[in-house]
Amino acid sequence: MAEPIHPEARIGHVHLKVADLDRALGFYCGVLGLGLTQRFGQQAAFVAAGGYHHHIGLNTWESLGGQSPPPGSTGLYHLALLYPTRAALADALRRVEEAGIALEGASDHGVSEALYLRDPDGNGVELYRDRPEAEWPRDAAGNLQMVTRRLDLAGLRSQR
Structure with a gap:
């Protein structure tokens, strides 16, 4: 068995594929209240709480207009x-x-x-x-x- 990683290691952020960036920002910023830290047109945006660079990345690079994975899918x-x-x-x-x-x-x-x-x-x-x-x-x-x-x-x- 491998040795454990450093005990202070943590998840820094998650990056999600979304179908519509404005819709996703409406949820993460408009509803949940996270702040927009950076945006790259209609392709990507980064949101966070408390001035952090980003807790959540959102992008449409592979998912613009896409559908949610069906039940029974991994992810x-x-x-x-x-x-x-x-x-x-x-x-x-x-x-x-x-x-x-x-x-x-x-x-x-x-x-x-x-x-x-x-x-x-x-x-x-x-x-x-x-x-x-x-x-x-x-x-x-x-x-x-x-x-x-x-x-x-x-x-x-x-x-x-």
């Missing part, structure tokens, strides 16, 4: 945007609901709370926040016990 399951607080996740829920975008799911995993939806190109998107580690569910031996149960959306909405 990206979802990208996940981590929000710093429950109030920030509640704001994300408000934005999604005001845009009329349906949730595909909403789960409480014990360690996190997550909202699941699709972008206009059918890519899975998870919007979530981690609970403080001291609140993570553990068994009697102290082992982490992740769960999946229904997220209390009414309780989340009350965080606004």
